[in-house]
Amino acid sequence: MRTQGIKPRIREILSKELPEELVKLLPKRWVRIGDVLLLPLRPELEPYKHRIAEVYAEVLGVKTVLRKGHIHGETRKPDYELLYGSDTVTVHVENGIKYKLDVAKIMFSPANVKERVRMAKVAKPDELVVDMFAGIGHLSLPIAVYGKAKVIAIEKDPYTFKFLVENIHLNKVEDRMSAYNMDNRDFPGENIADRILMGYVVRTHEFIPKALSIAKDGAIIHYHNTVPEKLMPREPFETFKRITKEYGYDVEKLNELKIKRYAPGVWHVVLDLRVFKS
Ligand SMILES: C[S@@+](CC[C@H](N)C(=O)[O-])C[C@H]1O[C@@H](n2cnc3c(N)ncnc32)[C@H](O)[C@@H]1O
Numbered sequence: 001m002r003t004q005g006i007k008p009r010i011r012e013i014l015s016k017e018l019p020e021e022l023v024k025l026l027p028k029r030w031v032r033i034g035d036v037l038l039l040p041l042r043p044e045l046e047p048y049k050h051r052i053a054e055v056y057a058e059v060l061g062v063k064t065v066l067r068k069g070h071i072h073g074e075t076r077k078p079d080y081e082l083l084y085g086s087d088t089v090t091v092h093v094e095n096g097i098k099y100k101l102d103v104a105k106i107m108f109s110p111a112n113v114k115e116r117v118r119m120a121k122v123a124k125p126d127e128l129v130v131d132m133f134a135g136i137g138h139l140s141l142p143i144a145v146y147g148k149a150k151v152i153a154i155e156k157d158p159y160t161f162k163f164l165v166e167n168i169h170l171n172k173v174e175d176r177m178s179a180y181n182m183d184n185r186d187f188p189g190e191n192i193a194d195r196i197l198m199g200y201v202v203r204t205h206e207f208i209p210k211a212l213s214i215a216k217d218g219a220i221i222h223y224h225n226t227v228p229e230k231l232m233p234r235e236p237f238e239t240f241k242r243i244t245k246e247y248g249y250d251v252e253k254l255n256e257l258k259i260k261r262y263a264p265g266v267w268h269v270v271l272d273l274r275v276f277k278s
Contacts, residue, residue: 005028006026006027006028007059007060009059010026010055010056010059011023011026013055013059014026014048014051014052014055017048017051018048018052022044022045022048025042025044025045026045026052027039027040027041027042027056030056030060031068031110032060032062033090033092033101033103033108034090034091034092034093034099034103035061035062035063035064035090036062036063036064036065036066036088036090036103037053037056037057037060037062037064037065037066038066038067038068038080038103039052039053039056039065039066039067039068039083040067040068041067041083049067049083050083050084052083053065053067053083053084054084056084057084057085062085063085063087063090064082064084064085064086064087064088064090064103065082065083065084065085066080066081066082066083066088066103066104067080067081067083068080080103080104082104088102088103088104088105089101089102089103090103091170092108094113094116095116095117095120095142096145097116097141097142097145097171098167098170098171099136099137099138099141099167100136100163100166100167100170101136101163102159102163105159105160106135106136106159106160106163107135108136108138109260111259111260112138112259112260114259115139115199115257115259115270116138116139116142117142118257119139119140119142119143119147119197119222120142120143120145120146120147121146121147122143122147122195122220122222123143123147123149123195124147124148124149125147125148125149126149127147127149127150127194127195128149128150128151128152128192128193128194128195129143129147129149129150129151129152129193129194129195129196129197130151130152130154130187130189130192130193130195130196130197130214131143131151131152131153131154131196131197131199132154132184132187132196132197132198132199132200132207132210132211132214133154133155133184133197133198133199133200134153134154134155134164134179134197135155135160135164135199136160136163136164136167137153137164137167137168137171137177138199139197139199139222140153140177140197141167141168141171141173141177143195143197144168144171144173144176144177145171145173148176149176149194149195150176150177151173151176151177151178152177152178152179152180152187152189152193153168153177153178153179153180154179154180154182154184154187155179155180155181156181156182156183156184158181161179161181164179165179184207184210185207185210187210187214189214190213190214191213191214191215191216191217192214192216193214193215193216193219194216194219194220195219195220195221195222196211196214196215196219196220196221196222197222198211198221198222198223198224199222199224200224200225201224201225201226201262201268202225202226204223204224204225204236205225205236205239205240205243208223208240208243208244208247209243209247211223212244212247212249212275215275217275217276217277218274218275218276219274219275220254220272220273220274221272221273221274221275222270222271222272223236223240223270223271223272223273224259224268224269224270225268225269226262226263226266226267226268226269227266227267227269228265228266229265229266229267230265232267232269233256236269236271237253237256237271237273240271240273244275245278248277248278249275249276249277249278250275250276250277250278251273251274251275251276252273252274252276253271253272253273254272254273254274255271255272256269256270256271256272257269257270
């Protein structure tokens with residue numbers, strides 16, 4: 001998905017059209033999601049941005065090029081500038097799973113690939129898994145497709161939800177995966193889940209009480225959050241433990257993994273936690 005090294009053909013075409021010092025600044029890295037390219041472009045290349053995007057699109061064989069921006073807000077929407085083409089909806093295939101999404105409006109982080117692949121191996125067919133922040137099924141499609149577990153996927157944003165539903169059909173897991181378009185705090189299920197996915201950042205701790213009410217005794221929670229490096233490895237486990245205690249639960253840490261650097265001095269991590277009613 002990430003590529004390094006500029007193609008000779010791109011350099012050949014653009015070196016005839018751009019000043020030499022700008023050719024050196026052409027992006028050597030980009031992210032390709034389905035047939036949409038996310039291209040980081042230096043401000044010096046601004047006057048040539050549409051032509052550069054056109055050449056990258058032609059040589060790399062994509063239909064649309066977006067200039068990379070930031071991901072923000074409660075629903076984690078990316079912020080992109082359209083440089084070439086118009087259609088930003090695509091199907092990205094990763095680990096044999098089809099993810100349909102609108103790349104301009106829905107985040108799909110290349111840095112989370114290891115976690116998406118890991119999820120394919122964690123669950124068993126007799127489990128009920130609840131994904132509290134499903135997105136387009138980023139983490140729960142691998143569980144339904146490879147783990148063959150029953151999955152309840154909850155997604156609040158109606159536009160993202162539309163793709164979640166399409167992805168369930170595209171991956172032919174309608175028999176075991178169902179989707180709910182609601183705020184997970186309004187989800188009525190209690191004491192039902194063998195496994196819970198909390199694939200969210202920054203404010204994930206606010207949702208711990210709801211996760212505990214959905215969890216069965218002994219359930220596993222894959223708890224994501226962002227944490228300042230200087231508080232690691234004490235956090236985010238201490239906060240999780242404090243909240244679970246307040247609600248009458250014990251917790252055992254099974255595993256902790258760094259997913260990616262989220263901001264300078266801040267990591268996105270995931271903890272595998274087993275929760276017990278005390
Ligand atoms: C950052 S995306 C992550 C998707 C996936 N879990 C992953 O880790 O790759 C988080 C998703 O959670 C959704 N979301 C945020 N708050 C929610 C809530 N209270 N209930 C349900 N979905 C929510 C957002 O709309 C977004 O699609």
